[in-house]
Amino acid sequence: MASNELETLRLSVAALKDKLKRLVEDSPRATLSKKTVPRIDGTSPMNDQVTAENPYSRLMALKKMGIVENFEEIRNKTVVICGIGGIGAVAADMLVRCGVGKLILFDNDKVEMANMNRLFFRPDQVGLSKTEAAKDTLSSINPDVEFEQYDYDISGIDNFDHLKDRFFHGGIDSESKVDLVLSCVDNYTARMVINQACTELDVVWMESGVSETAMSGHIQLMLPGRTSCYMCAPPLLVQTGIDESTLKREGVCAASLPTTMSIIAGLLVQNSLKYLLDFGLVSYYLGYDSMSNYFPAQIVYPNLECSLLACVEKQQEYAGWQPIFSLPESDEVSVIHETNEWDIEVIENNTYYDNNYQYDYQEEYVQAGDNTAGEASLDDLKQQLSEQFEPNPEEEELL
Numbered sequence: 212m213a214s215n216e217l218e219t220l221r222l223s224v225a226a227l228k229d230k231l232k233r234l235v236e237d238s239p240r241a242t243l244s245k246k247t248v249p250r251i252d253g254t255s256p257m258n259d260q261v262t263a264e265n266p267y268s269r270l271m272a273l274k275k276m277g278i279v280e281n282f283e284e285i286r287n288k289t290v291v292i293c294g295i296g297g298i299g300a301v302a303a304d305m306l307v308r309c310g311v312g313k314l315i316l317f318d319n320d321k322v323e324m325a326n327m328n329r330l331f332f333r334p335d336q337v338g339l340s341k342t343e344a345a346k347d348t349l350s351s352i353n354p355d356v357e358f359e360q361y362d363y364d365i366s367g368i369d370n371f372d373h374l375k376d377r378f379f380h381g382g383i384d385s386e387s388k389v390d391l392v393l394s395c396v397d398n399y400t401a402r403m404v405i406n407q408a409c410t411e412l413d414v415v416w417m418e419s420g421v422s423e424t425a426m427s428g429h430i431q432l433m434l435p436g437r438t439s440c441y442m443c444a445p446p447l448l449v450q451t452g453i454d455e456s457t458l459k460r461e462g463v464c465a466a467s468l469p470t471t472m473s474i475i476a477g478l479l480v481q482n483s484l485k486y487l488l489d490f491g492l493v494s495y496y497l498g499y500d501s502m503s504n505y506f507p508a509q510i511v512y513p514n515l516e517c518s519l520l521a522c523v524e525k526q527q528e529y530a531g532w533q534p535i536f537s538l539p540e541s542d543e544v545s546v547i548h549e550t551n552e553w554d555i556e557v558i559e560n561n562t563y564y565d566n567n568y569q570y571d572y573q574e575e576y577v578q579a580g581d582n583t584a585g586e587a588s589l590d591d592l593k594q595q596l597s598e599q600f601e602p603n604p605e606e607e608e609l610l
């Protein structure tokens with residue numbers, strides 16, 4: 212080849228490389244990642260200045276109004292989300308907007324067009340791993356949040372030690388335990404894995420689920436040794452040892468609605484905020500039945516004969532623990548400002564509903580696996596829930 216032809220080829224390749232570089236730099240994703248969100252005071256953990264530029268001003272208003280004593284504590288909290296689907300992705304979005312310190316995300320799925328009926332993911336993210344796509348979006352919403360993300364199946368035996376390590380050392384200081392684990396997964400096996408890891412490590416977690424018909428769902432607070440664990444009263448499928456993957460039929464999938472998913476995500480994150488920041492009454496179990504507008508609230512106590520040894524050990528450790536069913540007297544009436552500098556009107560809660568509608572937890576509690584103790588047995592609870600939710604237990608709790 213003549214030297215001038217070679218030179219021409221070299222120049223063409225250089226021009227093409229340059230063009231490609233510019234195309235990559237100008238792509239929407241690259242532009243998005245280059246944008247910086249202005250912060251008005253990087254030295255403050257959470258600024259309460261009331262300006263249009265401050266993303267935290269309305270959150271900090273909760274502190275000024277006396278609802279949350281120390282909202283900026285959220286910056287020190289680490290939350291794990293297992294499953295970045297219809298509930299988990301929305302929960303992650305909400306926590307990031309609330310200024311959580313650190314999020315650890317687990318999922319091994321990719322974004323699909325079939326996910327577009329739910330909130331959060333976009334068509335241009337199809338094909339990306341859910342954890343990477345979620346981190347991209349979430350860090351552009353709030354770059355103050357620290358992220359860890361793992362693209363693997365948490366049910367895999369080989370991954371269990373790593374999963375436990377992240378629960379045990381994933382805290383904001385990279386040494387301590389995480390503050391809360393949220394289960395937003397779509398299968399029983401993954402729930403059992405989360406349950407085992409959290410119970411063994413004494414890490415508090417919250418379970419969530421939406422029924423196959425997309426018409427009902429629930430959240431449940433799991434305090435190892437104090438409230439029922441997932442194995443204290445396992446679902447029928449787990450009890451009978453049926454492989455749930457064999458139940459999935461070709462061409463048939465669960466229904467889902469962005470509304471129900473987001474409502475359950477909202478209940479889950481609301482309960483998470485109350486638990487993490489210690490305000491209001493934290494729900495032990497809260498159900499939602501869209502068809503009948505029913506929100507059952509219960510507590511399920513652990514089963515002394517639970518098949519998970521760590522659960523039985525934790526029950527002995529926490530013997531004598533008492534649940535909280537009502538707010539302290541001083542918290543019942545919040546600080547009321549009829550008007551304020553933000554022009555927000557705060558009205559006493561009692562204006563909106565009759566006091567008789569306030570739920571009394573003490574009327575409905577359950578001893579898991581013990582039909583003789585308590586005022587209601589687990590079977591009673593299941594019966595009650597099946598009447599309010601779905602008649603077929605095999606249909607429940609799938610995303």
Ligand SMILES: [Zn+2]
Binds near residue numbers: 440
């Ligand atoms: Zn248990």
